Amino acid sequence: MTCDPASLRISALRRDPHGDADDPTCYRTSRYSVARAALGVPAGNRTTASQEGRDVYTYWVEGGMSWTVPYLAGLAALAFQVDPEIPPAQIVELWKATVTKTAAGPVVNPAGFIEAVRSRAHKKTP
Secondary structure (H helix, E strand, C coil): CCCCCCCCCEEEEEECCCCCCCCHHHEEECCCCCCCCCEEEECCCEEEECCCCCCCEEEECCCCHHHHHHHHHHHHHHHHHHCCCCCHHHHHHHHHHCCEEECCEEECCHHHHHHHHHHHHHHHCC
8 A cells, every 4th residue: 555646546645623533534635645536535524642641642533545545455455354365456446446435536335345355355256
């Protein structure tokens, strides 16, 4: 996985401040998105530890491409748990095939993706 749009055009998404994190229609493209993306990935609206102190946290409204790639790498890791023999190119194809279409563009659908991987694995077994 890479941030290079020549590999896969990914949009970094942010959620409407009061929107439901589980509702793909609550996501909007962030300023770090690319035009005509094949896949939108939640990257904003995260809270992380802060360098300001031990009990201090920072809320990030916008997230960049460096947050989309680990998200997708995590989904790939889950796919390999379900089907250790799945080719990496098939993972990318299933990400794109299972998106949820929204006004912000196609948004990754983790549950749909894993179900597609599971279905692919069951079709392989005799």
